[in-house]
Amino acid sequence: MAEIENQNSLQEQYMKNLVTLEEGSLIEGKVISVTEDTVMIDIGYKSDGSIPTNEFEVPPKVGEIIKIKLIKLEGRNGNVQVSKKAADEVGFKDVLNSAVKDKIPVKGKITKSIKGGYEVDLGSGYTAFLPLSKTDVSRVEDPEDFIGLESEFLVEKLEHGKKTNIVLNRRDYIMEIVTKKRDEFFEKAQIGDEVEGVVKSFTSFGAFVDLGGFDGLLHINDMSWGHVTRPKDYVKKGDKIKLKVIRLEQDEKRINLSLKHFVEDPWNHFEDKYAKGTVVNGKVTKLTDFGVFIEIEEGIEGLAHISELSWVKRVTHPKEIFKIGDPVEAKILDYDVQQGRISLGLKQVTENPWDSIIEKYPVGKVLNLEVKKVTSAGAFLTLEEGIDGFLHADDLSWTKKVKNIGSEVKEGETIEVKVIGIDPEARRIRLGVKQVGDDPWAALKTGYPRGSIINGTVTNKTDFGVFVKVPGDIEGLIAKSQLCDSRDEDPEEFLKKINIGDPVKAVVIDVSPEKQKLALSLRDYVKQVEKAEISRYIHKDEDEPGFTLGDAFKK
Numbered sequence: 001m002a003e004i005e006n007q008n009s010l011q012e013q014y015m016k017n018l019v020t021l022e023e024g025s026l027i028e029g030k031v032i033s034v035t036e037d038t039v040m041i042d043i044g045y046k047s048d049g050s051i052p053t054n055e056f057e058v059p060p061k062v063g064e065i066i067k068i069k070l071i072k073l074e075g076r077n078g079n080v081q082v083s084k085k086a087a088d089e090v091g092f093k094d095v096l097n098s099a100v101k102d103k104i105p106v107k108g109k110i111t112k113s114i115k116g117g118y119e120v121d122l123g124s125g126y127t128a129f130l131p132l133s134k135t136d137v138s139r140v141e142d143p144e145d146f147i148g149l150e151s152e153f154l155v156e157k158l159e160h161g162k163k164t165n166i167v168l169n170r171r172d173y174i175m176e177i178v179t180k181k182r183d184e185f186f187e188k189a190q191i192g193d194e195v196e197g198v199v200k201s202f203t204s205f206g207a208f209v210d211l212g213g214f215d216g217l218l219h220i221n222d223m224s225w226g227h228v229t230r231p232k233d234y235v236k237k238g239d240k241i242k243l244k245v246i247r248l249e250q251d252e253k254r255i256n257l258s259l260k261h262f263v264e265d266p267w268n269h270f271e272d273k274y275a276k277g278t279v280v281n282g283k284v285t286k287l288t289d290f291g292v293f294i295e296i297e298e299g300i301e302g303l304a305h306i307s308e309l310s311w312v313k314r315v316t317h318p319k320e321i322f323k324i325g326d327p328v329e330a331k332i333l334d335y336d337v338q339q340g341r342i343s344l345g346l347k348q349v350t351e352n353p354w355d356s357i358i359e360k361y362p363v364g365k366v367l368n369l370e371v372k373k374v375t376s377a378g379a380f381l382t383l384e385e386g387i388d389g390f391l392h393a394d395d396l397s398w399t400k401k402v403k404n405i406g407s408e409v410k411e412g413e414t415i416e417v418k419v420i421g422i423d424p425e426a427r428r429i430r431l432g433v434k435q436v437g438d439d440p441w442a443a444l445k446t447g448y449p450r451g452s453i454i455n456g457t458v459t460n461k462t463d464f465g466v467f468v469k470v471p472g473d474i475e476g477l478i479a480k481s482q483l484c485d486s487r488d489e490d491p492e493e494f495l496k497k498i499n500i501g502d503p504v505k506a507v508v509i510d511v512s513p514e515k516q517k518l519a520l521s522l523r524d525y526v527k528q529v530e531k532a533e534i535s536r537y538i539h540k541d542e543d544e545p546g547f548t549l550g551d552a553f554k555k
Contacts, residue, residue, distance in 0.1 A: 026069055026070075026087055027082075028066065028068070029043040029065070029066060031060045031062050031064045032062065034059055035053070038051070039051045039055075039084075041066070043068075045073065045080055050079065051083065057123075066084065067087050068084050068086075069082065069083050069087040092122070092125075093164075096164075100155045100158045105153060106122055106152065107150070108121060108128065108150070108153055109121045109150045110130065110146050110149045111127075116131060116132060117134075118135065118146065126164060126166065127166075128153070129165075130168045130169075133171075134170060135170055135171060137178070152173055153168035153169060154168065154172050154173045155167075155169075177213055181213045182213075182214040185212075185214070186253070190245070191245055191247070193245045195211060195216070195242070196240065196243075197210055197211045197212075197241065198239065198240050199241065200215060203231075206218050206220045206231055207235055209241070209243065209257055215255075216243070216256065216257045217254070218243060218258070219256060222256065222257065223259050224259070224299060225260050225265055226300065227295065234259065243258060244257065244261045244262065245257060246261060265299070266297060267299075267337055270335070274335070277331065277332065278332045280296045280332060280344075281296070281328070281329055282297075282327070283295055283325055283326065284323065285301060286324070287318045287323075288318070291303050291308075292304045292306075292318045292322055294328055294344055296330075302332070303344060304343075304346050308333070308344070308348070309347060310386065311350070311352045311353060312353055312385065312387050328346060330345060330346050330349065331344065331346075333345045353386070353387060354387075357387070357429070361383060361419050361422065362419065363420060363421065363422060366419075367418075368414055368416050369381040370412065371411050371413045373411060374405060377392065378391050378392040378395075379391045381417060383429065387429070389430065389431040391417060391431045396408055397434050398434045398439055398441060398516075399475065399516070415433060416433070417431040418431065418432050418433075418436050420432040420435050440472030440473060441474065441511070441516060442513055444470070445511045448508045448511065449508070450508055450509060451509075452507070453507055453508075455471075456504055457502070457503055458498060458502045459475060460500065461495065461500060465478050465495075466504075468506065470518065470520075476506075476508075476518030476520045477517075477519060478504075480492075481523075482509070482519075482522060483495060483522050483523060484523055485523055485527075506524075507521045507528060
């Protein structure tokens with residue numbers, strides 16, 4: 001009906017042309033013929049006008065009334081000169097003015113990339129500039145992606161002159177459409193509604209889904225009831241997917257979507273299948289500094305803390321023994337259905353070797369073990385995988401004071417040791433090298449009680465006395481005060497006469513195996529001998545020689 005009325009209007013205008021024809025004016029003409037090259041127009045004058053067919057986007061039909069511009073009534077060869085293109089340009093100028101005034105979008109096609117933006121063909125002989133920053137709502141990564149795009153634009157700037165200057169804005173036009181669509185969505189949408197969208201982009205916390213010009217967020221936690229490490233494992237960019245609306249924030253215009261809500265939460269039936277102490281099979285889904293996440297069924301994951309991975313191995317990071325996807329067996333230690341948490345133990349499905357450690361390695365057992373690590377205080381030796389014993393420097397020798405254990409044992413070396421202490425609760429095992437043999441201090445105390453005479457060799461001289469090595473490779477001390485009777489001789493002068501390597505006889509005045517101390521006295525030895533000499537003197541022959549202090553240093 002409207003089309004008929006429009007045709008009638010054009011017919012009326014055509015009749016007016018017969019009365020008034022003014023060069024430069026817009027008039028209506030009737031198409032009387034159409035060829036491949038030319039369209040002939042009857043304008044109600046003595047001669048007809050001709051227009052090149054290429055001025056029409058779509059060639060007109062015979063009898064159609066069209067708007068044209070009268071250029072000259074008497075053109076070349078006396079023909080009427082008219083133009084469809086010129087008429088379009090005049091009409092489009094009004095369209096542009098209205099577009100600026102009333103913010104009405106205009107159609108155009110992005111034809112080429114130029115400095116700072118694009119050239120846009122608006123038709124009717126008009127081209128415009130589209131800044132790159134106002135091309136799209138998101139940053140343009142590759143300008144070539146928009147070449148050939150047909151769209152609508154807002155006219156941001158219009159300057160008429162010798163050449164019309166037009167600046168367009170596509171970004172704001174899209175934002176207006178997006179805002180309108182989003183507002184309509186919030187008016188109609190409800191929690192639980194099913195919607196369809198296209199995966200647009202990814203972030204570390206999920207994916208943005210295009211719901212028709214505006215975005216909704218599919219959070220990583222809403223992709224599956226289970227643990228999701230990578231969003232790209234569940235959806236792909238460009239995928240058209242169905243989702244459920246699970247949250248709407250009207251003020252912030254935020255939409256949260258979900259994939260997992262299409263299926264029931266597996267936690268609803270957790271206690272029907274599992275209990276504390278249940279042994280389950282699962283697979284490793286994530287490794288962290290503090291433990292291992294294990295999926296025991298789709299949507300249900302538990303955490304095995306790093307302390308629950310091994311009875312004996314010191315694990316600094318789970319990646320030392322696991323990788324993603326590894327099948328594992330674990331025991332449920334505890335759970336909280338409301339919080340969706342499960343505490344798992346891996347070591348609990350195997351026997352704790354420390355429970356039988358005393359039976360396996362009783363105190364007194366002699367072992368040949370490899371030195372694993374040497375420290376300043378001692379060395380760690382491996383009894384079996386994950387179980388080490390400690391050899392303290394004090395337990396290397398009964399008689400030797402070891403200051404640097406590294407000079408006595410080397411890493412990788414195998415040595416003979418005895419188990420001298422074990423504490424399963426503290427997970428400690430003490431080892432000793434010296435305990436493999438007899439304690440020479442005990443033998444010394446038994447064989448040389450206090451007051452007995454012992455033979456030795458001078459090993460060292462100091463300001464405070466003389467060190468003497470005695471049987472059992474034990475070193476004792478003759479203090480300077482115990483060298484001689486100061487009434488008979490100056491101890492300082494006596495000390496000067498003693499040489500390292502001299503054999504000596506002395507009296508044992510104290511033996512302390514606990515402190516590994518042996519105190520000797522040369523002075524007491526001389527006194528003992530002198531007493532014996534006095535006794536003998538009463539009965540001896542006059543020609544028999546007497547005892548001298550030098551005799552104490554004779555073999």
